[in-house]
Amino acid sequence: MELELIINIMYATLKTGTPLILIALGEMVCEKSGVLNLGQEGMLLVGAVTGFIVAAVTDNYFFAVFCAIFAGMLMSLLFGYLSITLAANQVATGLALTIFGAGLSAFLGANYVGIGLEGISTIHIPFLSDLPVIGKVLFQHDPLVYLTLVLFAVIYWVFKATRVGLKIRAVGENPEAANAIGINVHQVRFMAVLFGGAMTGLAGAYLSLVYTPMWSDGMSAGRGWIALALVVFASWKAERILLGAYLFGFASIMHLVLQGTRFEVPPNIMAMLPYVATIIVLVWLSSDAVKTKMSAPKSIGQPYRPMI
Amino acid sequence: MLKLEKRQSDSRVMGYLSPLIALIATLICGAMLFAFLGHDPLEALYTFFLAPLQDTYGWTELGVKVGPLLLCAMGLTLCYRAKIWNIGAEGQFLMGALGGSWMALQFLGAESRWVLVPILLAGTISGMLWGGLAAWLKTRFNANEILTTIMLNYIALNALLWAVHGPLKDPAGFNFPESAMFADAAILPLFSEDYRLNVSILFALFFMVVIWTLMARSWIGYQIQVMGEDAKAAQYAGFNGKALTWFALLTCGALAGFAGVAEVTGPIGQLVPQLSPGYGYAAIIVVFLGRMQPVGILLASMLLALTFMGGEMIQIEMSLPKSLTGLFQGMLLFFLLAADLLISYRIVIKKSAVAQA
Numbered sequence: 001m002e003l004e005l006i007i008n009i010m011y012a013t014l015k016t017g018t019p020l021i022l023i024a025l026g027e028m029v030c031e032k033s034g035v036l037n038l039g040q041e042g043m044l045l046v047g048a049v050t051g052f053i054v055a056a057v058t059d060n061y062f063f064a065v066f067c068a069i070f071a072g073m074l075m076s077l078l079f080g081y082l083s084i085t086l087a088a089n090q091v092a093t094g095l096a097l098t099i100f101g102a103g104l105s106a107f108l109g110a111n112y113v114g115i116g117l118e119g120i121s122t123i124h125i126p127f128l129s130d131l132p133v134i135g136k137v138l139f140q141h142d143p144l145v146y147l148t149l150v151l152f153a154v155i156y157w158v159f160k161a162t163r164v165g166l167k168i169r170a171v172g173e174n175p176e177a178a179n180a181i182g183i184n185v186h187q188v189r190f191m192a193v194l195f196g197g198a199m200t201g202l203a204g205a206y207l208s209l210v211y212t213p214m215w216s217d218g219m220s221a222g223r224g225w226i227a228l229a230l231v232v233f234a235s236w237k238a239e240r241i242l243l244g245a246y247l248f249g250f251a252s253i254m255h256l257v258l259q260g261t262r263f264e265v266p267p268n269i270m271a272m273l274p275y276v277a278t279i280i281v282l283v284w285l286s287s288d289a290v291k292t293k294m295s296a297p298k299s300i301g302q303p304y305r306p307m308i
Numbered sequence: 309m310l311k312l313e314k315r316q317s318d319s320r321v322m323g324y325l326s327p328l329i330a331l332i333a334t335l336i337c338g339a340m341l342f343a344f345l346g347h348d349p350l351e352a353l354y355t356f357f358l359a360p361l362q363d364t365y366g367w368t369e370l371g372v373k374v375g376p377l378l379l380c381a382m383g384l385t386l387c388y389r390a391k392i393w394n395i396g397a398e399g400q401f402l403m404g405a406l407g408g409s410w411m412a413l414q415f416l417g418a419e420s421r422w423v424l425v426p427i428l429l430a431g432t433i434s435g436m437l438w439g440g441l442a443a444w445l446k447t448r449f450n451a452n453e454i455l456t457t458i459m460l461n462y463i464a465l466n467a468l469l470w471a472v473h474g475p476l477k478d479p480a481g482f483n484f485p486e487s488a489m490f491a492d493a494a495i496l497p498l499f500s501e502d503y504r505l506n507v508s509i510l511f512a513l514f515f516m517v518v519i520w521t522l523m524a525r526s527w528i529g530y531q532i533q534v535m536g537e538d539a540k541a542a543q544y545a546g547f548n549g550k551a552l553t554w555f556a557l558l559t560c561g562a563l564a565g566f567a568g569v570a571e572v573t574g575p576i577g578q579l580v581p582q583l584s585p586g587y588g589y590a591a592i593i594v595v596f597l598g599r600m601q602p603v604g605i606l607l608a609s610m611l612l613a614l615t616f617m618g619g620e621m622i623q624i625e626m627s628l629p630k631s632l633t634g635l636f637q638g639m640l641l642f643f644l645l646a647a648d649l650l651i652s653y654r655i656v657i658k659k660s661a662v663a664q665a
Binding site: 272 | 312393395445449450451452454455456458459460462463466467469470473474589592593596629630631632633634635636637638639641642645646648649
């Protein structure tokens with residue numbers, strides 16, 4: 001395999017992994033607070049279509065990304081109201097959010113199918129981007145790739161070393177005890193869900209403004225669901241999400257890898273890979289079910305009803 | 309101030325009223341949406357929900373769409389009653405269509421109606437195998453069925469795309485991603501030449517009765533019920549949870565697979581990439597809206613079938629996007645979930661604490 005191809009593969013892996021990192025980190029924060037939000041796919045689509053429409057109308061990408069984040073938060077607000085405030089079943093509410101988001105995004109984007117945008121351009125970090133090999137792989141990306149890494153570092157630090165992280169974990173492990181020491185369980189959970197919505201909205205913008213700057217129905221292609229599996233795979237640890245997302249990113253661009261070899265595989269068969277990989281991961285996790293259970297937040301999926 | 313207060317026991321009446329509340333709320337939101345888009349809300353709602361059923365043709369088209377929804381929904385009911393969250397009806401439907409089409413393409417010169425037997429069987433078995441795969445992953449590896457069935461849906465979709473672009477593509481089809489048209493003998497008989505409704509609706513109604521009898525009257529149905537309500541109790545009673553999981557997912561796969569093959573040997577007549585407008589996903593809404601009861605599911609299938617027709621109608625008549633269908637379906641499910649809270653809670657009007665003092 002020639003060097004050029006290897007560079008392209010590494011470059012594409014970073015790009016493909018980015019939306020997965022954003023969604024999975026957001027979902028991880030949610031789950032650590034005890035809320036399982038299965039509506040990622042719906043929020044992702046709404047974020048993607050919002051970002052695209054705003055960019056197409058205003059031509060202001062910064063504003064478009066902002067709106068996508070806001071749209072993701074609005075969707076998660078809906079989820080939070082039902083599942084936290086009204087204590088509805090989290091699994092059913094999440095599924096409903098996904099179905100609703102798919103419908104809403106298809107409706108909003110109906111007049112924008114087939115339009116192409118320039119997309120957010122890459123930035124060449126001075127001096128560093130001129131380095132051989134590493135320059136292209138690491139220092140010629142769009143701003144969102146770097147923002148994602150910054151967000152990763154912040155989340156890592158929050159759970160490693162701050163009171164906020166401790167609060168979120170307390171609520172997710174034992175809401176009764178957290179309540180007893182004066183933490184407002186519903187408030188913390190709502191914040192976590194909103195944060196998850198913002199992250200997924202941002203991931204949506206990444207898909208429709210950077211990864212493939214266009215809109216088509218269901219363009220997220222199951223990434224929201226893959227990210228959910230990724231959180232379990234990473235046993236709720238930010239650094240493992242980063243690693244796992246890049247691994248999945250790599251699995252999704254295997255067609256690039258095969259270019260260098262003599263294998264000819266139909267594109268639709270290659271497109272199955274990330275989904276097959278997800279199933280394999282789920283199967284592999286079951287071999288260590290006890291460990292998965294140990295690392296999962298204790299109150300995950302359980303609505304909290306304060307005693308009055 | 310309005311407050312939610314826990315009921316002493318769940319309200320049965322609310323259980324049945326809640327789908328109606330959801331429908332009314334959806335219609336109100338729909339009306340507001342149409343008004344916002346600058347259309348007369350009443351005219352738009354009429355176009356969406358009533359105009360498609362103006363004539364006999366409309367009602368037969370409703371039947372064409374009720375068939376697959378009903379089949380998938382009955383299969384899903386079996387799973388959901390056992391608390392197996394199978395989201396995979398869509399993939400099982402597609403695999404049924406794919407397997408059935410493969411068989412149909414082996415009989416392009418057929419003249420006997422009997423070719424329908426192997427074709428329908430091939431489709432049903434393909435769907436069943438796809439459901440079985442989910443059962444295997446769940447029983448053998450304890451993998452979460454929500455995630456596995458969704459992944460299997462995406463894999464099935466890509467398998468279908470691969471087939472119509474590759475091995476099953478019509479060699480004489482100008483490179484369009486479609487299979488050859490099936491032989492006339494391999495097409496399900498119609499009731500009348502004027503309409504697209506075929507005998508598969510009878511199969512759907514028949515299977516509805518069968519599944520219902522199974523659930524309400526049989527030993528295995530009872531076991532599924534117990535397993536869904538209390539998995540521990542089922543275990544103590546010595547029920548084989550794994551066997552029940554296999555049974556539910558295989559049956560659901562078979563029904564959805566049959567729906568898939570009935571679609572390609574019915575209104576479509578060949579294998580195409582856009583086989584399903586999302587029947588497998590809409591069927592999830594049907595199950596919840598229909599309260600997992602046969603009559604409810606039949607009515608809910610009709611309502612969801614109508615949303616598919618309404619989307620097409622409103623696109624033709626008022627040039628609004630067809631995707632309103634998905635939006636209405638999503639709203640229905642969301643409002644249903646919210647209204648369902650009234651089953652175990654009641655709304656009470658409370659004066660604020662200050663006023664009381």
